[in-house]
Amino acid sequence: MNLKQLLHHFTKELIEIYDEQEIISIFNISVEHISGFNRNQLMLKGDAVLEDVKLNEYLKTLARLKTGEPLQYIIGDTVFYGLTFKVNSSVLIPRPETEELVEWIIEKCKREQFNGSILDIGTGSGCIAISLKKNLNKFAVSAIDVSEGALAIANENALLNNAGVNFIHADILDFESAEKYDVIVSNPPYITMEEQKTMHINVLENEPHLALFVSNEKPLIFYQAIAEFALSNLKDNGLLFFEINEHLGKETVQMLSDKSFVNIELKKDIQGKDRMILASGMKLRYDSL
The missing domain is CATH 1.10.8 (Helicase, Ruva Protein; domain 3)
Known part of the structure; x- marks a missing residue:
């Protein structure tokens, strides 16, 4: 043949x-x-x-x-933002829309011309944190995840790409830290159980549900927790970035506004879907005066 x-x-x-x-x-x-x-x-x-x-x-x-197993798991790696990342069933396969989020963060940080610290919440394979470190090398980058299996892969990927990222095993729903960050970013679980019915079998039966799904009753549970964390741990004028559920853009914007974030931007991805949000913690500084 x-x-x-x-x-x-x-x-x-x-x-x-x-x-x-x-x-x-x-x-x-x-x-x-x-x-x-x-x-x-x-x-x-x-x-x-x-x-x-x-x-x-x-x-x-x-x-x-x-059997529906994704090719990326079969060959053991994938390319994200021009870098090679090892992947297995402990981590989500990085998506193109997440590359758009990374690009947006890099553009904003370079435009503001500042160096500082970044925290990636729910890092998975480490694709966001490592890509940011490689392109914003003067920033100190940390990343947390609740899954030890995911952190093992993320550490391998940091070594593979020669990127110095500080990985932390923690659950954002009860994570406390005294550290303050210039940028906090997260692509947390956001697919509701109702939406699960429409998903491809190769995702449902192979990729980690822990990193994908939330209940229909509390679809913003992780966004609310991360926003609360950012209220205490984002520096003055710091930036909060999210990848979001395309169907919950308005709700996520409203939640951030209710928590006193300002300059909130809802951004569409290349397919025209509401996929990313940026919010500033600027107002937090004035509230404390």
């Missing part, structure tokens, strides 16, 4: 799980991981017969893909 025939086989076996463009993307990444060919090389070598050892690797990958 050659690679062209193998792509046809992948498509036939996976078409009930993924659409055709997704299958092509999955196949291209698999080829780069297993055979080391980029897309141009794949076009040139598509007719070459595969060695049995390589073919077996592809077929094992395909068998796991058919």
